[in-house]
Each structure stands twice: as C-alpha cells, then as structure tokens.
Amino acid sequence: MxxxxxxxxxxxxxxxxxxxxxxxxxxxxxxxxxxxxxxxxxxxxxxxxxxxxxxxxxxxxxxxxxxxxxxxxxxxxxxxxxxxxxxxxxxxxxxxxxxxxxxxxxxxxxxxxxxxxxxxxxxxxxxxxxxxxxxxxxxxxxxxxxxxxxxxxxxxxxxxxxxxxxxxxxxxxxxxxxxxxxxxxxxxxxxxxxxxxxxxxxxxxxxxxxxxxxxxxxxxxxxxxxxxxxxxxxxxxxxSNHFRAKMATPHLYTTPSGTAIPESTLDELDLTIMPQTRQIQGIFTILRSKTSSKQDFIFFVDRLSTLLVEHASQFLPYASRSVITPTEAAFDGKTMSAKHICGVSILRSGGALERGFRRVFNNVPMGSLLVQSHGEDGEPLMLHSMLPVCVRQRHLAKDTFVFLLDAQIVTGAAAFMAVRILLDHGVKQENIIFVTFLVAKGGGVPILRRAFPHMKIVTGDVDPALRDDSQGSDGKQVWAMLPGLGQIGDRYYL
Structure with missing residues (x-):
C-alpha cells in the first residue's frame, strides 16, 4: 500500500x-x-x-x-x-x-x-x-x-x-x-x-x-x-490573421485573382429559410418591436427557436422502419438514424435557442462556445469551449450531427470560428446544422458559405443590410443588422 x-x-x-x-x-x-x-x-x-x-x-x-x-x-x-x-x-x-x-x-x-x-x-x-x-x-x-x-x-x-x-x-x-x-x-x-x-x-x-x-x-x-x-x-x-472587416463588407474587397467580390444572391448563399407563413411574420413583428414586453419577447423567442430546430431536423439521416399500430395494422415510417446528436450554442445570444432545441431533442448533450470580439480590432477570440463528449472524442465526432446555435449571423466572425472549432474536433462539415433567427445578406454569410459549402444554414429570415455602428474613440468596429432584432442576448436574459 x-x-x-x-x-x-x-x-x-x-x-x-x-x-x-x-x-x-x-x-x-x-x-x-x-x-x-x-x-x-x-x-x-x-x-x-x-x-x-x-x-x-x-x-x-x-x-x-x-x-x-x-x-x-x-x-x-x-x-x-x-x-x-x-x-x-x-x-x-x-x-x-x-x-x-x-x-x-x-x-x-x-x-x-x-x-x-x-x-x-x-x-x-x-x-x-x-x-x-x-x-x-x-x-x-x-x-x-x-x-x-x-x-x-x-x-x-x-x-x-x-x-x-x-x-x-x-x-x-x-x-x-x-x-x-x-x-x-x-x-x-x-x-x-x-x-x-x-x-x-x-x-x-x-x-x-x-x-x-x-x-x-x-x-x-x-x-x-x-x-x-x-x-x-x-x-x-x-x-496573426485580420479579416473581420472583409467579412462585414465583402463587396468592398477583391478575390485572390484581383476581381471584385460580387454581392451574392439568396440562391447563391444556399440558405434554408423558414416558410414565411403568417405565423412566422407575426412572431418576427413582435420580436422586432422595441416596445414588446419582456414576457412576450421570451415566449416568442422560445416559440421561434422550436420551429427553427424542427425545420432543421429534416437534414438529419432517417431510415425506413415498419411498425404495428394499436389497431394491429402495419405502418411504414421513418426513424432517425444519426448515431450521435448534440447542440452547441455560441454564447451568449445562442443560449436563447437552447430551450427550443431541448423541446425538439429531449435528453441529448448540450455544449457551448464563448467567442467574443477583441476590444481593439474586433477580431473574434475563443475564450472558452465546453463541448459534449461525442465531439471531444474524435472517433465519435466523425459520426456526430451538431446543431450550432446562434441568434444572428452578422459579420459571421463568431460563426466562422465556431465552425472551425468543430471541424478541428473531427466533426464532418456536412454534419453541422447552423440554426439562427436572422442572417444579414450583406454581411459575412457569403464568405462563410464559400469557406464551408457543405454546412447547412437554417434561418428564420434574411435582412438586407448592415450598418457600421462604431461609436466613441476606442476604435472598435460594431455592425448592426437592419432592420434586425437588436441585442438578443441582452433582451432575453436581462
């Protein structure tokens, strides 16, 4: 002993x-x-x-x-x-x-x-x-x-x-x-x-x-x-790499061959956009209104996130399965065949989608990534990662489908880093399903799409423009989506 x-x-x-x-x-x-x-x-x-x-x-x-x-x-x-x-x-x-x-x-x-x-x-x-x-x-x-x-x-x-x-x-x-x-x-x-x-x-x-x-x-x-x-x-x-400004305003820069980067159409962005039913339009009207009560905002964020995750689940693999119904009749249906499923939220605003995700997928592991902008140049910084075991272990990661959750894709810098982290762990690009409320068409999503063409992006809507909202003398660049939803993390948690 x-x-x-x-x-x-x-x-x-x-x-x-x-x-x-x-x-x-x-x-x-x-x-x-x-x-x-x-x-x-x-x-x-x-x-x-x-x-x-x-x-x-x-x-x-x-x-x-x-x-x-x-x-x-x-x-x-x-x-x-x-x-x-x-x-x-x-x-x-x-x-x-x-x-x-x-x-x-x-x-x-x-x-x-x-x-x-x-x-x-x-x-x-x-x-x-x-x-x-x-x-x-x-x-x-x-x-x-x-x-x-x-x-x-x-x-x-x-x-x-x-x-x-x-x-x-x-x-x-x-x-x-x-x-x-x-x-x-x-x-x-x-x-x-x-x-x-x-x-x-x-x-x-x-x-x-x-x-x-x-x-x-x-x-x-x-x-x-x-x-x-x-x-x-x-x-x-x-x-060091510096390209967040290029992601925010890609049309102002050129390709490696020297030609200007054209503004992408929605078809070229290959986004999966929720059908704009009257219900979805009504939910967005409530979420976009700055006079909405906190109770209404939280309720409809959870409702919209549930609908988005349900819509995104179509990209999971399914296999045929026959069952016997309570009336003793045969029914040919489908069963989910993914070996591992997990969710990863990009903190803090990505956490607003977690409740909806858990409503759709009960008892699956949930992880998080903390990615924030540098105070001087606005470049993303990975501050913390807490990933599920099925992602942390490489032999499991290759068969894992990951729902990556964030409230908005604006410049796309945080989304870009989060995807790169998952790929570093062995998650296949085609097994990443990015779920978000809004995407800025004029922002970084074209560059994100060109870098990771096999990833699925499921969004509630697409907003047309970005506005440079940089203020003060600290030199930090901040972009706001128009018409946008504001700071969703602040509105949801504070």
Missing part, C-alpha cells in the same frame, strides 16, 4: 488569458499552427518553473497549454510495479516513456486539434484509465527530461530550450518534491538517484543540450525568460 502523499499540482494545464485569435484565413484553411516550445533539463532543474515563468512574463497572451512528459510514462506490468515500489525501476531511461504517444498528442495540439492526454499517478506508479482533454492552445510549452532527446519531438518544436542547473541543487529539489508530493523516503530517493537518475542525466539528458536553441539557468534566469517571451510575441504577431 503506497504511503499517503500531498496531491501534486496538475502538470498538463490550459492557462487562458485573453482568448485565442483566428488561426485560419477567410477560406477556412489553417494558416497558423500553435507555437511550440520544448523545455528539457535534468530532474529538479526547474523546467516546470521556467514554463510557468514564461506564462507569467508573457502578460496579455492567448491561451497556453503546459504539456508534461511525465504523463507519458508507459503502463506498467505487475512485476514492473513491484520494482517501482522497491526503487528498482528505471523511470529515467528513454524506453520508460511512450514517445510515440507523446509526439502524437503534441502534433495534434500543434495542428489545432484536440488531444486526449494520459494521466500518470506517481503515488501508485501507474497510468490511469482516464485521460485529460486539451484543446485551443496558441502556445504550447512542452517540458520533460527527454523533451529534446527524441527526434520526432524535436521536429515539432519552434523553439528548443535546455534548463541547466547545478547537480546539488537538482538533487535537493528532487528530495523536497518526492517527499512532499510522491510520498517517498529520503533513502529511497537517494538510492534511485544514484542508480538511475544521475547515469541517465549523463548519458541521455545532458547530451540533448546540443539540440537546444537557448540554454537557460535553473535559477536567476529572468533575462533569459524575457528573451524567450519577446521571441514568442514577435512570432505570434507575424502569424
């Missing part, structure tokens, strides 16, 4: 600061992978501390992932567990680490896909069955004693760092950590250090220093940290 220990802080973490800007262009193609920093060094040299110093020093940054090599220790046999508790297992040899899995997870994160990272428990010396979901990093800090030892890992790094530290200080740090966090005895720590840790450092870790772009001291390293942060900021600036 292993001794009780203090639970160590999590090593694989997502540290979100100011959100992630677009990593794609207006054609929907990836143009910016995450920036990856590999940090190697001896056990106790301060690799994790250096990674966290970098995060603190970056200041106003997009989302950051710290990915630890410690999670990728291999699953042990019963005999290996006996050796591990007796301090007879070599955890510091390259063969103890699942390098293939390590490189695969890092490659997925770098290429803007989600990754399921193993969880290793040092108190039981075993890899757990559960895994940690990571996604959305613009910067990945990868740390571990063998982080620079394997060629597959080195090929993924944009910057390679080696943390150099005095051997006595590394041993002192290791003793303090293993006693406090891993419940080990000092004698066992020293025995393991002399048998395995020190030889491994001399034979494998220290030689990998030759691959480093920068060698950082294990203490008093503020100057080196600032150099690294300056380099990262410059590289991120070089990779």
């Amino acid at each position: 292993p001794p009780v220990s203090v639970k160590p802080p999590p090593k694989n973490t997502v540290l979100v600061s100011h959100g992630r800007p677009p990593w794609y262009d207006e054609r929907g193609n990836h143009t910016m992978n995450a920036f990856v920093v590999g940090i190697a060094g001896g056990s106790g040299s301060g690799k994790t501390h250096v990674a966290r110093q970098i995060v603190r020093s970056l200041g106003s940054i997009p989302s950051v992932v710290i990915l630890s090599q410690d999670s990728f220790y291999k699953k042990h046999t019963e005999q290996e567990l006996v050796d591990a508790f007796a301090n007879n297992y070599d955890f510091d040899h390259p063969s103890s680490i699942d390098m293939d899995s390590f490189a695969e997870c890092l490659k997925d994160l770098k290429e803007c896909r989600q990754a399921s990272v193993p969880i290793y428990d040092f108190t039981t010396h075993q890899r757990l069955e559960e895994r940690k979901y990571l996604y959305g990093a613009a910067i990945i800090l990868t740390e571990g004693i063998m982080a620079l030892q394997d060629a597959k890992l080195r090929a993924l790094y944009d910057l390679k760092v080696f943390v150099h530290c005095d051997s006595d200080l590394m041993l002192a740090r290791r003793i303090k950590r293993d006693v406090a966090e891993r419940g080990r005895s000092v004698d066992g720590i020293l025995e393991q250090y002399l048998r395995f840790v020190k030889p491994s450092y001399d034979n494998y870790v220290l030689p990998s220093q030759a691959h480093a772009d920068l060698i950082v001291p294990g203490s008093n390293n503020q100057v080196a940290i600032e150099l690294i942060c300056t380099h990262i900021r410059r590289k991120l600036d070089e990779r």
Whole structure:
C-alpha cells in the first residue's frame, strides 16, 4: 500500500488569458499552427518553473497549454510495479516513456486539434484509465527530461530550450518534491538517484543540450525568460490573421485573382429559410418591436427557436422502419438514424435557442462556445469551449450531427470560428446544422458559405443590410443588422 502523499499540482494545464485569435484565413484553411516550445533539463532543474515563468512574463497572451512528459510514462506490468515500489525501476531511461504517444498528442495540439492526454499517478506508479482533454492552445510549452532527446519531438518544436542547473541543487529539489508530493523516503530517493537518475542525466539528458536553441539557468534566469517571451510575441504577431472587416463588407474587397467580390444572391448563399407563413411574420413583428414586453419577447423567442430546430431536423439521416399500430395494422415510417446528436450554442445570444432545441431533442448533450470580439480590432477570440463528449472524442465526432446555435449571423466572425472549432474536433462539415433567427445578406454569410459549402444554414429570415455602428474613440468596429432584432442576448436574459 503506497504511503499517503500531498496531491501534486496538475502538470498538463490550459492557462487562458485573453482568448485565442483566428488561426485560419477567410477560406477556412489553417494558416497558423500553435507555437511550440520544448523545455528539457535534468530532474529538479526547474523546467516546470521556467514554463510557468514564461506564462507569467508573457502578460496579455492567448491561451497556453503546459504539456508534461511525465504523463507519458508507459503502463506498467505487475512485476514492473513491484520494482517501482522497491526503487528498482528505471523511470529515467528513454524506453520508460511512450514517445510515440507523446509526439502524437503534441502534433495534434500543434495542428489545432484536440488531444486526449494520459494521466500518470506517481503515488501508485501507474497510468490511469482516464485521460485529460486539451484543446485551443496558441502556445504550447512542452517540458520533460527527454523533451529534446527524441527526434520526432524535436521536429515539432519552434523553439528548443535546455534548463541547466547545478547537480546539488537538482538533487535537493528532487528530495523536497518526492517527499512532499510522491510520498517517498529520503533513502529511497537517494538510492534511485544514484542508480538511475544521475547515469541517465549523463548519458541521455545532458547530451540533448546540443539540440537546444537557448540554454537557460535553473535559477536567476529572468533575462533569459524575457528573451524567450519577446521571441514568442514577435512570432505570434507575424502569424496573426485580420479579416473581420472583409467579412462585414465583402463587396468592398477583391478575390485572390484581383476581381471584385460580387454581392451574392439568396440562391447563391444556399440558405434554408423558414416558410414565411403568417405565423412566422407575426412572431418576427413582435420580436422586432422595441416596445414588446419582456414576457412576450421570451415566449416568442422560445416559440421561434422550436420551429427553427424542427425545420432543421429534416437534414438529419432517417431510415425506413415498419411498425404495428394499436389497431394491429402495419405502418411504414421513418426513424432517425444519426448515431450521435448534440447542440452547441455560441454564447451568449445562442443560449436563447437552447430551450427550443431541448423541446425538439429531449435528453441529448448540450455544449457551448464563448467567442467574443477583441476590444481593439474586433477580431473574434475563443475564450472558452465546453463541448459534449461525442465531439471531444474524435472517433465519435466523425459520426456526430451538431446543431450550432446562434441568434444572428452578422459579420459571421463568431460563426466562422465556431465552425472551425468543430471541424478541428473531427466533426464532418456536412454534419453541422447552423440554426439562427436572422442572417444579414450583406454581411459575412457569403464568405462563410464559400469557406464551408457543405454546412447547412437554417434561418428564420434574411435582412438586407448592415450598418457600421462604431461609436466613441476606442476604435472598435460594431455592425448592426437592419432592420434586425437588436441585442438578443441582452433582451432575453436581462
């Protein structure tokens, strides 16, 4: 029975600061992978501390992932567990680490896909069955004693760092950590250090220093940290994308060939518009009126969202099914054949469609994305994602139909980012059904349509124009749909 220990802080973490800007262009193609920093060094040299110093020093940054090599220790046999508790297992040899899995997870994160990272428990010396979901990093800090030892890992790094530290200080740090966090005895720590840790450092870790772009001291390293942060900021600036203005006013820009982008017709936009019955026209009249009571507004938003989701459900797959009716007669009907269905709302206004969605699809998972505009340039920022399991797991995502919910498509910037996030997770483009109350014909929907032609867009109506409602001296651009519904999230929730 292993001794009780203090639970160590999590090593694989997502540290979100100011959100992630677009990593794609207006054609929907990836143009910016995450920036990856590999940090190697001896056990106790301060690799994790250096990674966290970098995060603190970056200041106003997009989302950051710290990915630890410690999670990728291999699953042990019963005999290996006996050796591990007796301090007879070599955890510091390259063969103890699942390098293939390590490189695969890092490659997925770098290429803007989600990754399921193993969880290793040092108190039981075993890899757990559960895994940690990571996604959305613009910067990945990868740390571990063998982080620079394997060629597959080195090929993924944009910057390679080696943390150099005095051997006595590394041993002192290791003793303090293993006693406090891993419940080990000092004698066992020293025995393991002399048998395995020190030889491994001399034979494998220290030689990998030759691959480093920068060698950082294990203490008093503020100057080196600032150099690294300056380099990262410059590289991120070089990779930044700015195209929200083009989405808001596409007719003012040109195609890659130099010709003007023509204004699209409704047929070219390939929208599924709710039949404009008298009921639908009456609902929109109430919703568009600024004198409507809050009670009426909420009631008819829920009513319209229910009708929209019902109309959108025609794009789900159905299979033939014969049943016997209560009158003992046969009836040939249809049954829904989608393996997985879920809803994802773009917060906050997308939440106004959730009640209608749940009325149509009972007991299906619901997720959310928080996408907001940057205060200076108006570009979208991914601040938070909480996706259902059927989307987070790639083998399920490919068979999942997602109802993406947002109140309006104006410039289309938030919609564009939300679709890109789903595609990054392995959801098929043709399995995304975007449900919205209104679409601005003169806004970003033509670019959204050209980038994702197989996605379905179901809307209640199409408004003809956008108006630049930028106010004040902050320089932030705001577009309003005309005649529009106003700020639906504010009207629904406040």
